[in-house]
Amino acid sequence: MLLNNKISLGFFVKNILHQALYIFLFANLIVLLKLFSAWPLVIPIAIAAILGTCIALLLAFRTNQAYDRWWEARIAWGAIVNDSRSLIRQLQMFLPDESKKELLHAFVERQCGFCFMLGDTLRGQDTAGRSKAFLSDADNVAVDKAANKPNAVLQQHSMAIRRLYDARELTDFQMVQLSINLNSLTDSMGRCERIKNTVFPRTYTFNMQVFIYLFAAILPFSLDPVHYFLDVPLVTLLASAFILIEKSAIQLQDPFENKPTDTPVTSIARTIEIDLKTMTDYPEIPDRHVSQTYYAL
Template sequence: MIIKPVLPLKYVFKEISVSLLVVLSIVLITDIPVIFFSRHYTEIPVTIPTTLGIAISILVSFKVNQSYDRWWEARKIWGAIVNDSRTLVLQLKMYTESDNPMIKTMAYRQIAWCYSLGQSLRGQNPYENLDGLISESELELLQSQKNVPLGILDFQADSIKTLFDEGKLDNFSRLQFEETLERLTASMGRCERIKNTVFPTTYRKGLHLAIYLFVIFLSLTEPLNLNIVIEVLVLLILSMVFLFLEKAAFRLQDPFENLPTDTPVTSIARTIDINIRQLLGETELPKPIEPIDFYIM
């Protein structure tokens, strides 16, 4: 997640460098007939690029809104995961005896689930950061699971059933645990839906084509018959605004791609880790995730 209000220019140009090179090529190519065949050259009315620019503005605005909605939904889901993870440990402390070893076992499993879910969504190793949080026997059982976070939730459900069968939970407390696990499972499913739902690529290609047409038509209008250097700078700056907004929307639409614009799932998982250990009364706590330059993961 980007945390600074001003982005480094290096990052901005890196994001749109290829598109800017395409724009530069278009400008230089469209200026050839103006320079060498000016007598036979017919200027294009400025209303054409103006109308196209308005249409592009509307399309870019729509895409930014849709992409931000996806990103914000992902952030709200992980906010719910924070709350439900804390709730699960509080319920363990409230509904079971204070010396029950299952409290620490399930609490550590919940920490492991948060790390594993975030890493799975980003296509990373789902077993990373799980050392010391899950027993070796459970780690071996997880090796056969295609969905590691779901396997961890299955362990949690088995533990709740064991506590109930042993008479250490009554019907009411069992139902409370079931509701918490149900919310955690639903949150995982919502994240997977966002991850696996592809934003239509044809929309982006059409928008890029419209921006390139805008540059072509604008370069052939009378107001842009300037010095070649000035004309190139003006067109690059105008197109850069559209291209960067489109690129920002493109990044936001996929909040689990291990990029600076991601939902900060690793940072959130570390916060949950710290919170749960505090609830268990531990004093040696892991450090929060530090920002990387202008963003945090």
């Protein structure tokens, strides 16, 4: 996720450098042809203006759709934060006996592991390190066999709660409340997986790029070639601005790709770990991650 810190200029430039260079060279070629060619290479400026207006409207729609996907992912992770805190708080209320502290800590570790492993899974990263860091040996064996490891962690939650219920440590009402919380975590996980696995229609990107490059191709024919040192930079800047906005939308539409514009799932998981361990009086609380760059993952 991009922060309010000063953003590196290279972050923007590297995304559009090649396209801007091609447009710059093309604009130079057309302007030089207009200066030294006897052919009437002129297109009315109104055509470029109409096309530019259409592109602006389409880009606004495109960016809104991409941001909606990013924001839905952030909302899902906000729900995971709330449900994680609620789960541990409920267990603290339902298991007030000090002798149950070790059992409560097992739930804390398992929930922290779920959050980190879900983020790693969404980004296509290996979860073995997280599994070893947070889960018990018995949980590790069960989770390692599963195709969907975050879901397997929730399954271990449910089995542990079932054992408490069978041992009459939980009432029927308490069992239902904990089950509702686990269902909510499952729902949030499913929303993230749906965003990850649902491809944004390729036609959106293709059509948008066709219009932008068509605009970049028409605009040099519409400007006065006499102002050579103004026309070429103007064509390059206008087309590059459209391309940059379109690239930004592409980055926002996929919030789990381990990029600066990602939903900051690792930072959120660390926040959850700090909160849960603080709630349950852990002797050592991990430090909150402070980003030294212009983004947080």
